Amino acid sequence: MADLSPARAQSTGAQIPTLGDTSTMGSSDERRLGDRIAREIYRDPDYLDDPVLAEYVQGVWQPLLAAARARGDLSPELAERFAWEVMLGRDRTVNAFALPGGYLGVHLGLIAVVSNRDELASVLGHELSHVTQRHISRLMSKQGQMAPWMIGAMVLGALAAGKSADAGNALIVGGQAVAAQNQLNFSRDMEREADRVGFGIMTEAGFKAQGFVSMFDKLQQASRLTDNGAYPYLRSHPLTTERIADMQARQGLAAPGPVKAPLTLEHALVAARARVLSNVDVDALRAWQLDAASAGLSTQAAPRQAGVWYGAALAASQLRDFAQARIDLEHLRGLVTGDASATRLARLLQAEIALRAGDAAGAQTVLNTLLTAAAAPGAVTAQDQASTTRRPELLLAAQIALQAGPAGPTDPAGGSAAIAAVAVRLQTWVAAHPRDAQAWQLLSSVLGAQHQTLRALRADAEAQVARLDYAAALDRFKAAQAVSHQQHGGQAAADHIDASIIDTRQRQVQSLLKEQTLDR
Numbered sequence: 001m002a003d004l005s006p007a008r009a010q011s012t013g014a015q016i017p018t019l020g021d022t023s024t025m026g027s028s029d030e031r032r033l034g035d036r037i038a039r040e041i042y043r044d045p046d047y048l049d050d051p052v053l054a055e056y057v058q059g060v061w062q063p064l065l066a067a068a069r070a071r072g073d074l075s076p077e078l079a080e081r082f083a084w085e086v087m088l089g090r091d092r093t094v095n096a097f098a099l100p101g102g103y104l105g106v107h108l109g110l111i112a113v114v115s116n117r118d119e120l121a122s123v124l125g126h127e128l129s130h131v132t133q134r135h136i137s138r139l140m141s142k143q144g145q146m147a148p149w150m151i152g153a154m155v156l157g158a159l160a161a162g163k164s165a166d167a168g169n170a171l172i173v174g175g176q177a178v179a180a181q182n183q184l185n186f187s188r189d190m191e192r193e194a195d196r197v198g199f200g201i202m203t204e205a206g207f208k209a210q211g212f213v214s215m216f217d218k219l220q221q222a223s224r225l226t227d228n229g230a231y232p233y234l235r236s237h238p239l240t241t242e243r244i245a246d247m248q249a250r251q252g253l254a255a256p257g258p259v260k261a262p263l264t265l266e267h268a269l270v271a272a273r274a275r276v277l278s279n280v281d282v283d284a285l286r287a288w289q290l291d292a293a294s295a296g297l298s299t300q301a302a303p304r305q306a307g308v309w310y311g312a313a314l315a316a317s318q319l320r321d322f323a324q325a326r327i328d329l330e331h332l333r334g335l336v337t338g339d340a341s342a343t344r345l346a347r348l349l350q351a352e353i354a355l356r357a358g359d360a361a362g363a364q365t366v367l368n369t370l371l372t373a374a375a376a377p378g379a380v381t382a383q384d385q386a387s388t389t390r391r392p393e394l395l396l397a398a399q400i401a402l403q404a405g406p407a408g409p410t411d412p413a414g415g416s417a418a419i420a421a422v423a424v425r426l427q428t429w430v431a432a433h434p435r436d437a438q439a440w441q442l443l444s445s446v447l448g449a450q451h452q453t454l455r456a457l458r459a460d461a462e463a464q465v466a467r468l469d470y471a472a473a474l475d476r477f478k479a480a481q482a483v484s485h486q487q488h489g490g491q492a493a494a495d496h497i498d499a500s501i502i503d504t505r506q507r508q509v510q511s512l513l514k515e516q517t518l519d520r
């Protein structure tokens with residue numbers, strides 16, 4: 001069992017909190033607890049790594065992190081030790097929550113309801129502040145007598161309870177956890193501090209203060225109008241009179257202008273995507289087509305119309321009605337002309353739909369227009385190309401190459417040239433982003449298609465490591481070692497290097513697994 005006593009916390013050099021209570025969980029203990037919770041979330045079928053939505057959220061999250069570091073709210077020690085990872089949940093409800101160890105949960109419902117990046121930044125900045133101000137560690141240290149696995153189960157139970165009462169009850173273990181669950185809420189002082197620090201971080205990061213005001217306004221309206229559990233964020237963040245008073249003081253800092261923020265084209269498409277992916281029930285998917293057909297649509301502002309056509313196209317493709325999806329895409333195309341980021345999102349969707357329809361060649365053609373657009377203007381060196389690699393395009397390229405298979409043009413070695421090219425790009429990507437499980441998984445498939453069994457097994461193992469599932473990773477490493485021993489004798493030098501990398505990684509992951517098992 002990990003020692004969660006205050007003495008231990010101080011000895012690990014934890015940041016001194018600015019609020020009264022000084023007992024905090026040490027940052028290493030907190031990270032381990034966060035990893036334990038994150039591992040369960042990765043296994044949850046509602047966990048979603050959608051490249052388009054993830055990229056959009058990262059576009060807000062990374063500037064916030066950089067600003068928190070620049071302002072000194074985030075210490076170099078904590079920046080290094082914590083995960084600082086956003087996890088998306090396929091959930092219609094409006095919620096975001098900070099977890100131990102620098103993990104952040106964001107429901108698709110939140111992305112669907114905000115009007116722009118500024119509003120999203122106001123919520124993420126607030127949650128980030130709960131972590132940097134060590135509010136989480138102080139809540140966790142209250143559970144000092146509990147084993148980490150029990151605290152983990154309690155947090156997961158509280159999360160599941162936010163989704164549906166039944167699932168929550170199944171996960172909460174024992175009466176003690178139920179009793180302790182109401183201790184997971186932050187104090188009013190913590191909320192006020194997170195508002196204050198979060199506001200500072202988001203404005204330092206270049207987001208408009210207006211976003212903070214309009215988001216608050218949105219929550220206030222929702223608290224008046226809804227009582228249906230669609231806003232779990234309001235349950236954990238009640239709009240107390242103090243918070244409202246602080247907000248009104250801050251309103252003076254925001255630039256004068258309408259509180260209702262304009263919806264941008266890009267955000268309208270992202271929000272529509274979040275809405276479709278958060279509810280893939282057949283009836284909900286069909287409803288998009290009705291929205292698109294409604295008589296009043298053409299009188300709406302362009303971003304609204306574009307959002308509806310984007311959602312309708314994505315929903316139709318989820319229903320495998322590709323003819324309808326293409327019609328919807330045509331409407332969308334007319335509305336995004338002249339807006340580079342919205343055009344890119346529309347093309348990514350077009351390629352995704354072609355791929356799902358089994359038209360790998362069509363998907364590749366669309367992807368090529370995207371890459372050409374990104375490369376222009378001027379000549380592009382290989383180095384530029386690597387630095388302009390964007391994750392949605394790369395993952396799509398890998399899926400297209402895999403679907404096209406060996407039928408595509410061949411390289412000198414007789415394999416598919418597209419697969420060989422995308423293998424190189426994915427290798428470069430995972431070297432820079434070793435925790436990208438989806439990229440490792442696609443690399444594994446791509447290497448498998450090239451009959452590079454050892455490397456494919458290793459990439460598969462690394463995907464499991466990225467999801468913190470060390471037991472599953474070890475299985476893959478052992479399978480790779482068995483293959484390597486079979487091949488013994490006629491081994492090429494390259495295989496020899498791969499085999500030694502696999503042995504090293506196997507030992508490292510073995511010790512990570514031991515740590516994970518002992519940590520109870």
Ligand SMILES: [Zn+2]
Pocket residue numbers: 126127130186191194236237
């Ligand atoms: Zn809060």
